[in-house]
Amino acid sequence: MSFNVDGLIEAMGFSYYILVYAIGIIAMAFSVFAFQFKKRVTIILSTFLGQVSWVLHFLLQGDLASAIVCGLSAVMLAIFTKKDQWKWATSPITIIICIALNSVFSILFFKVWSDVFPLIAGIFVVIANSRSSEKRLRQFSLIWCIAWLLNSTFKFYPVAFANDFLCTASAIIALVRYRDKSKK
Numbered sequence: 001m002s003f004n005v006d007g008l009i010e011a012m013g014f015s016y017y018i019l020v021y022a023i024g025i026i027a028m029a030f031s032v033f034a035f036q037f038k039k040r041v042t043i044i045l046s047t048f049l050g051q052v053s054w055v056l057h058f059l060l061q062g063d064l065a066s067a068i069v070c071g072l073s074a075v076m077l078a079i080f081t082k083k084d085q086w087k088w089a090t091s092p093i094t095i096i097i098c099i100a101l102n103s104v105f106s107i108l109f110f111k112v113w114s115d116v117f118p119l120i121a122g123i124f125v126v127i128a129n130s131r132s133s134e135k136r137l138r139q140f141s142l143i144w145c146i147a148w149l150l151n152s153t154f155k156f157y158p159v160a161f162a163n164d165f166l167c168t169a170s171a172i173i174a175l176v177r178y179r180d181k182s183k184k
Helices: 006-012 014-034 040-061 064-080 092-108 113-130 134-155 158-177
Strands: none
Touching: 006 014, 014 040, 014 158, 040 064, 040 134, 040 158, 064 092, 064 113, 092 113, 113 134, 134 158
C-alpha cells in the first residue's frame, strides 16, 4: 500500500513544506523535552503529544510505515498512562499485543529496507513505556530513539533527524541527570 502526497504538494505549493516542517518542529519539542520530566506520567504525556504530531508529519511525507508505528505508539501510550486504573494495561499480554500490532503494521507497510527501523522503534517504545520506573523507561527509550535516528538518517528527513538526534541526546542526559546518586 502506498500513500501519495503529490497532489497535496501541487495544491499547496511552498506552504506545504512550511506546514510539514512546522508540524515536525512541534513534534520535536514534545519529543525532546519528554525525557527531561521527572515523573513517568509527564514523560508519557509529552511523548504521546509528540507521537500524535509525528503521525501527521509522516503522513504529509507519504511515509505510512512511520506514521502507523507512531499512531500505534500514541494509542499504546494512552493505555499505559492508565496503568494504575486499568491493571490489564501493563500486563504481559497487553505488551505482547502492542508489540505484535506494531510489528504487523510495520511489515504490512514495508516499502524500503530502512522501514526496519520504525519496526524496531515500535517494539522498544512499547517495552520502554510499559516499564514502571522512570530509569527503565529512559534506558529502553534510548534504543527506540536510536532506531528512529537511523530511520530519519536513511530516509533523509531533516526535521525528524534533528528530533531523533536531540531525543537521543536528551535520553542520555536524563539518564545521567536522574541516575541513582546513592550507588556512587
